[in-house]
Amino acid sequence: MTNILFVHIEEFSAEDFDQDKSKVNNNESESEENEEVFAFFTQKLQVRKVIHTTTPVEYPETSPNGVATIYNITGWKNHMDAFSDIQYSTNGAGGSANIKEGPFFGGISVKKDTRKCQGIKYCQFSNPEIINQEHCSVNFDSETFQNYTKQQNNNSKEAKTYSLFLAAKESSCPFKKDNNVSCDGKARLGKIANYQQTETTKYFIGCDKYKQNEKWHRFINIKPEETNISLLQQLFSGTASIQELSQCSMIIPRSCKRKKCDMPHTDNGAVVRGEIIERSCSVQFIKIIPHDITKCPFVALICIGVHNHPPPPPERTPSGIKNNLQILIEQAINQDDTTTSRSILSGNLIKAYFNKEILAEIHVSLNNIDKLRYLVGKAYKILHPFGQGVMGVYHYVSNKDSDLIDYVHKIEICIIKHLM
Template sequence: MEENYTFFDEECEELIEEWPIQNIAKFGRNLIASEIRYYLEFQEYPNSLETGFASVYNVSGWDETDAKEAFSMKNIQYSYGGNGTIRTIKNCEFFPGIKVSKEQRECLGVKVCEFASKELDIGHTSVDFSIPLFRKMFEADVEFHKQATIWQAHEYQCGHINNGIKCTGKPKLGEFTQIISSTSSKRKFIGCTNWKMGELDHRYMIIPDNIDLELLETMFNHANGIDFERDESNVIDECFMVRPNSTRSDTCPFLHKTGNHIVKGIINKKAEPCPVKFYHIIPEDLKNCPFIVTISMDLTARKLLTGSMIKAYLNGKQISDLHPSLNNQSKINYYIEKTRRSQYPFGQNILGVTYEFMKHEMSTDPYIRSIRFLDNGQYIILCATKQQLKTIKELTHIEIDMAFKRIHGKTNEWKVSAYLSHVQKTLTFVRIFTNIETAEAYKNLFEDLFTCIEKDTGEIFNFYHIHGKGLGCILADQHKGQALGLGQYLYSKYPIFSPIEHLQHIYKLCQVHYKRNIDKNKHLSQEIKDAMYLIPTLKIQDDVLRVLNNIQFCDEPGTEDWAKDKLIPWVLSGISVAFTKMDYVIWNQTPNNTNAGESAHANVNRDGCNLSLLAGIIRGCDFDKRSWESIHVNQQYNVSDSYRNKSNLTRSIQAEKRAEKRKKGKQPVLPSNKTKKKKNNSNENDENLQIDQQQNRVALEKLNIQKQMNDELEREITLLEKRKQIMN
């Protein structure tokens, strides 16, 4: 029995990793539900998933007004709020060709007693009152109304005033006869012991229908009277009272013991905000499309049964062949949820990641190396093996970039990667997950990264412009926060340079991003674009400044702001060899783009996008292990991971060929002879000018490519000479 359980646990571990990427329903560009269920009745407690749960209601036969009222978002029992914006979507992908309205709300969370049970700290994605926790919450809610009525009667003072003296009467349980449509019934109320016929404003409270009258009478007949604050028999150890966020009461009606005192707890909002968002989609024409959808933002039976691993294990058989009871999908759902809860008891977001970090913190080589929470709400999760971090210390250049597709929600993944020529492979050296991208946030990120490397190696991390050896170049895009954060970190460690001067010595900007941003400006003339392209190739500062000056004052829209941006000192040194303070050899020997980083993004994205935070970390770990194991096999057995030659020289030649193909594809289709004769005289000068410009651009690109090839050959010759010296 033990062996079977272990096998099922191992199977589910792999399946759980697959859950987040199998999307089932798409309601918009950024609104995807990984699970969808159909109902005939409104779900007051709709399920929720990190990757989206869609509850689709069939309202066939309903009157449109009644359907919108019965299946309205206001009937959800969770406490929700937000601006309540309702947008019209012309073409919802789930309802193709149909106009729908979309309303968005956020869960406001709940309020709990200061003596609340620790069980209430655990998040949930569904409500089931057969589960002990929810049963306790339900019973506490029932008891809450009883206790609240008693305490209200006790604390609510009588309002009658006679001759300037306020009534001091105590609450008492009374009874009156109510007659409705000739039918009489007796009702209980809480009144005042001093009430007399004809006197007004005495205490008078109607008892709600949900109050147990027998229990109420017992409490009023209590030995200590209604004021039983000192009666320890009413004290509870753990409070399961949960109130909506909108409740005005700030006092828990239950008695709690703290030290030698019996007190009532204070009701506060839970510190951890609820991340769930609700989306309500209603087609405008409910007659032709009788469906209303509620989406609230894990593993399902369908994904288990269709997974390739379970198919291989069953060898073509159905899962019900193992045991007839497995024909019931609810039972499979139960096993899945049980396994999921046992493996990830705190979910798969930041709390679940923290749990995994603490669980493996004492391992010899944990993948989650550190987690830091800051006062501004930022958290930094650093993930890498010791081998990955130690290798960074041996590199002369790295590429850094932020990825936005892999992790669902506000958290993004920041990578350090580089192409290693001796193994002809792009490797990722560290993955850092964070939720803020300010300069201060990046400063914290770089601090965690280099501190962890120094801790693993037991040595100070070397920067070439400071120590004369070590890391000499960091390639990146022009993200301001990232650059300034690096400069601030280096200044905090080595104040011999200002933050900007540090960047001028080590920071190099990607020219692919640089040219791509130029190409986006369709309104610019080709002459200005050519001038912009020219700046990274100029080696004299006066030439660079003259070109920038011509661009800034050319009177074309947007050029002044563009030139001012490029005149920022760290930006100018990042794109121009004439202004950089980086070692000239390092500048020439390092790439001028972040293609390695972009390819690292694309490769790991094949293992899944839009993942939960924990799933993203687990898959990143698996991907890194495969990549580094491939390097180990290559070094030990001289077996590469591909037959292709992926050296820098070969890749440059292939890039040149692709560029030539793109140019051929962009050539205009030649007009007919008749049309050509009509336009020949008027367009001859323009065509000659365009041909000259194209020839100049091609010649310039060929010179750049030839220069790169020469630099590559020069590096290879240098390496051969060093090898000869070592051999001698």
């Protein structure tokens, strides 16, 4: 028999115990453990602050003396997510070198890739105070960052309405008169009541010099789901209040190809589009990747310098979220072949899978419905590489392994006839 003696039992207060526990938990998960020692990454490259993480970081910290972020990539699909999930544009000027014995990773051979931060792009009407905001780390609760989230929210219907209006104003009418002179008609908003015998009213942007039976005047289709019609009306009639938009908060990543700002601005009373200006930055991103990543499942990012610009908005959707979303979409399509980005948004899928009400709560970058549309399109391509149309079926039945081969001869014959 065993005797259990309850003697000399030390008493702990519950709070102490909880604190200890939280510390242990932190160290196990995405902890940020700072070490106050010099860490050598090459013989010359040493940094004082080292941050450990098990997940990608969107805004890695930097400092004039350098900050190293060490990623434990165990279990990751792709170790390069450590770098591709970063919201800064990290592919500026630079170069790479191989180091035979990387000191930090125990003397194994590593690749060292040094690039400059590519900064941001901003609108000519941007508030200089915002543009000149230097930073080393991002405070997600800060006003600047909160503004980004709002700005991204605007990025949908309203912004698209402004872009549509400004693009229409800049467009010229393709109609040519009998003497081959181009039509100088201006854009104007038009509508067709009872469009195609339905109760709906269809809006379009036409030409103010259009006469009946003349073809090929300007005709720009208006997508009702992307357009705020009453705002568009106000913009065309010049009654929209654009004073509040005289200053811009548009900050865009360097990778963005946009040449002009999406928001309209007033310049001497006229509505204009702002030019996009580039700002370069001298922060260095040094990526250290072991050549044998299975042997040493760590990569490092060292950031040196101070960003001379506000953080770029969170436009990139982190790969982990993208992968999960992709799985979700593929499942949805497998269950229902008519799945669209819209049906995903209106259904309970997001709630069931991520336990979030809206996509933007999963990641701000998903506010843009085009991203979801892209992912849905990609999922269809993976599931039906030859499309869902007749060619897709044709490919499917002509595959010997398909059970359908005996059943769908008609389609095959039709296609052959069509091709001849």
